[in-house]
Amino acid sequence: MLSEAQKEHEMVSEESGGGGEGGRGCGRSCLSKCCLRQGAKLLLYCFSKIDEDLCLPVPKVQPRVSFLDRLLEEWDDRKVRGLFHHDIAACETKVLPGKHNFIIVLIEGRDLKKRPTEFRIDEVLQPFDGDKFNFTKIGQEELIFRFEESSNGKAGYFQSAPIMSSSSPNIIAINVSPIAHGHVLLIPRILDFLPQRIDCQSFLLAMYMVKAARNPYFRMGYNSLGAFATINHLHFQGYYLEVKFPVEKAPTQIIATVGSGVNVAELLEYPVRGLVFEGGKNMLDLSDTVSSACIFLQESNRPFNVLFSECGKRIFLLLQQLISDEKSPSIAYEDSKSDFLCSWMIIIKVG
Structure with a gap:
């Protein structure tokens, strides 16, 4: 909830400029306590929780400039x-021929410019380490x-x-090594130092963020750690790409209905x-079902990826293997279907 001081601020038009005013702090205008809590004033977007039902139409009262338009x-x-390490618009993008039409983007040198991984890759849950890179060390200009x-x-x-x-605060910042237009990071409760x-x-x-985009x-x-995460500070990725993902086009078969009607x-x-x-009665039902499954996986040391699709109406949960130098983390389709379904039924029951 917003503080009383934030409530007193006048809602401004979306045509005015963004950015922040650095406080006193350490002088680096970073996102740590020393700067954020010493007078920093930042552009704030307030999202509405009224329309939690995923099937409800868009409310009539909306900002004059949409959340996604302002973000982009x-x-x-x-x-x-x-501020970016490369110009993603100049990178070659191809849609591969074949059944799935996978999308590939050639970003030369991205692996060399990215921050190195500073944690073990064989454990999904690891404690936060303030001595290693975390998002409080980035500058406010990236916010x-x-x-x-x-x-x-x-x-x-x-x-x-x-x-x-x-x-x-919950922070939305740019990903300085983007893979698509509008590639950003959502960092929940940044000063709580969540792993x-x-x-x-x-x-x-x-x-709420993917729903706010309405696109x-x-x-x-x-x-998760062990499935391509490179920083042990809680964050989600967001990006804008005007093409349907192969996984979104894949056929599916319902295997269970749980909770309040989540398929x-x-x-x-x-x-x-x-x-x-x-499905489900509302967004909270769907969110709780998937997050409970994710919690079970991470506590079982099973890495995974999540994709929030169709403005949050569909959520994909992909089980991975711990990354090694010898093989991909992805669990192939040829793996035992009976073992796979058995594992997932356990997850569903826990969720």
Whole structure:
């Protein structure tokens, strides 16, 4: 919920500029307590929780400039400032021929420019280590805006909203090594120093963000440790790509209905095994079902990936193997179907 000081700020028009005003702090204008809690004023987006039903139409009262439009506008501004390691628009992109039409992007030198992985790759759950890189060490110029729940049910922006000394804001920042236009990071409660592990509250926050975009071409994703995550500080990925993903086109077969009507389907005829969750009475039902499955997986030391699709109406959960130098982490389609379904039924029951 917003603080009283934030509520007193006048809602500003979306045509005004973004960015933040660095506080006193350490002088680096970073995202750590020393700067955020010493007078930093940052662009704030307030999302509405009123329309939690995934089937409800878009509310009539919306910001004059949409959440996604403003996000992409701010992202493009950071591009002009030269904050990215490469120009994703200049990278060659191809759709491969064949049954699945996988999308490949050639980003020369991305692996060399990315921050090195600083943790073990054989454990999904590891404690947060403040001595290693985390997102409080990035500059405020990489921040797009804060993402918090509205206090009055109306979505909109606050310009230069102050951060209270006791708060731990949710941050949306650019990914400086983007793989697509609008590639951003959602960092829940950044000053709580949460490790890369799913919890129900943070998962629901990601659901609100992908729903706020109101565009099926904007997706959210999550990589656990051992399944391509490279920083042990809780974060979700978000990006905009105007093409349907191969996994979104794959056929599915419902194998169970759980909770308050959440349908769980198995991916069919796809190189990687996984489940697709959709339905339920509202967004909270769907979010709790999937996040509970993720929690079971991470506590069982099973790496996984999550894709939030169709504005949060469909969620893909892909089970992986711990990464080694010798093989891909993906569990191939040829793996024993009976073992796979047995494992997933355990997950579904736990969820």
